[in-house]
Amino acid sequence: MDYNKQLENLALNLFKIDAVKFGEFTTKSGIKTPVYFDLRVIVSYPVVMELISHLLFEFLLKTSEYDYFCGVPYTALPIATLLSVEAKKSMLMRRKEAKSYGTKKVIEGHYKLNQKCIIVEDVVTSGSSVLETVKDLRNEGLIVEEAVIILDREQGGKQNLEANNVSMRSLFTMSKLIEILVNNNCITEQVGKEVKSYLNNIHAPAVVPSVNRVNIPFEKRIELSTNSIAKQLFNIMATKKTNLCLSVDLTSSTKIIDLLEKVGEHICLVKTHIDIIEDFSDNFIMQLKQLGTKFNFLILEDRKFADIGNTVSLQYSKGIYKISEWADCVTAHSLSGEGILKALNTCTNTGSKGVFFLAEMSSEGNLITHEYTEATVRMAAKYPDLITGFVCQKKETFSNPGLIQLTPGVQLDSLKDDFGQVYNTPEKVVLENGADVVVVGRGIVASKNPEAQAAIYKDTLWKCYMKRVSGKLE
Template structure:
């Protein structure tokens, strides 16, 4: 490759403010002192022409065969278009989401099953955007073995992609680009060193195959987790042979305790909403903990924290309920940012073995959690492995780490929907298709004529689905 042209492009990117220095947040949820805004290149035809030419040179040298070109939406689309014209290769267009009308296709263009496609991307950090595009192309029977990119941030994206059988070739690595800018005195040595240190210290989360998580046993996954509560839950599930969580959405502490006396033997976790209990008392908490110890289940307070860090810390430790003193784990939104996880990871009352389930998805119809929000939530959690137990979600592809737990609500023996928009799925769907590890059941047991008998049915049904999943016999 022509080094003079490469340096020229690097300097042009700096001049047009496509390379920025300061404090930024990447799509992967990682803080960074340098940010690449390559969307601006559409206003600079000569820069686009130079980048296209250099990328085509890489492809001609490194990629043996490809039938199509597909740009990752949206920044890479102009470059992919120019590459398609220069290389005389047909282009495919991947949509971010399917249209609600017409063909509803995710991939637009003409192609045949078994043909190969080259991915074009602007920047990779974790590689997740490339993998999303690969997934959609694979669904159409297309083969993806190669991706060509403008910038590799050197934070794990290349490794993640190669783990998923996608070879990566880049115009620049972060180190190379920073070196050029320092050489031409566009940035100081101090800034160059700051970025280099950042590259050494901060990596994107590993993106592996969701199938690996689904096929591993709870015993094996207990060995892979960093969170003590997740380890406890995996072990409890293995010993008791249950992945059932009971949601006790009752307003009477007496009824809650009576119910747990009947069904405690069949559950691994109980989910409470302590603020709806009308006769709450410290005696209730004492008896709840006694039942948890006797029947070997853990307690999840479904508080869904969603405030600034200091307020959440007070909600967690203080007030009438003093949640931190008795709940093994809690639920939390990621909306306020990392401050909420910092507060929940603060050791309190000498108790450090606590866990958090972050809400990455919800089961209610019309909820506002977007794919982008979900991805940032998962990446944010990767910075707090000791406190994160898992995610409340509906989709097996939400996260890959087998040491974390997928907690899935909205389950009944038959799929249904209630009058308030709560959608219920069947055990087969949530475990075999959607990847649930612990399944939350509420009214399906509480409203039954015999909650004990119904709990046994749920426990046995859910456990059979889990055994079927880890056997690999999903058909």
């Protein structure tokens, strides 16, 4: 049986099992349509599923080179599974949202960087569902340049995918499907004309090509920032060629100053916990600021504000520490709601301060869920002039290239301490997890030669960053 005859057979089978419906419907893109393609029913018809997967493989995939299939959740998953078996190729699964427990993965399966994955989808209107899957796969370091589709509704989806560097091939176009159904008296010529008229006049909205922030160099991201501290930090990193943040968790101000004199040239940011210093004084703050100017680094007070707005305002600007007078930026939780950002924004109306909003933590067993992280990112979007970036562990946490990902919990060798702090290697946090600024504490502070160790971290982290933006991941 030739290709056209097999397509005709499939079209008639789809009509017979009510996978092609005529009437008044609304697509995911919000478009009103007189025809609707519903492949969810095919799970009850194994012969039809087998025919679809066979045609996709024989006529669209047999000569292609690829390592994996990934079906767009959820309708295309059964087809992707059958294709995987027929082609003897591995399959990956994308979750619509990451689990809040266990591995917390978005992409399930075993895969390696720079291997090629083909997307499998049932119907394309605007292409938005395909692009959501493409984004998550590319975020994992996979190459995604091709999608195979059962039906192209011919309403702009193919063009949207091509604009995002994804080529699309389909078994049917809507025009071809309608032609087959009319020729076989499944629908009248009048219905066929109405559908074709609809296709000529109604198009899906364009999907803007996605920008992967982790591939953009720091100097270009300066232009994309709205927060003044983020602009400064991007500039410092690009100029000094360092994305190392030193966490000075020492209780002696003298020891902190001595340490910064040794390592200041290697860092872009110093992170303090001011309330653990036992000999705090105004003179210490003066010396800290002078070193920041001398070595060109910024100061982050890791206060992790988490109270109601009024209390946070006082904690930030009053008391013996007067954090607002010397810290370039601070950390804060979203736990208490938007009032915390309103308070900090009121105290920083000069536009010269910044906030790293805490979206994820590196400690084992922390209670932050995927939903909490998403809500934190949405909340931050309301304060573009205040937010410098996010304290987080994954590049998928946010997409805005003008913001900075600050990732703690890093040592040259991955391990875990006695208090549940989980450490990752520089390669993992920069190349895989998308960190822009990497926080190192005990790996340098507790070293016998902090200056030499800081230089090693600086060089290692910067090489990882340069490898990332060059796109030469191995």
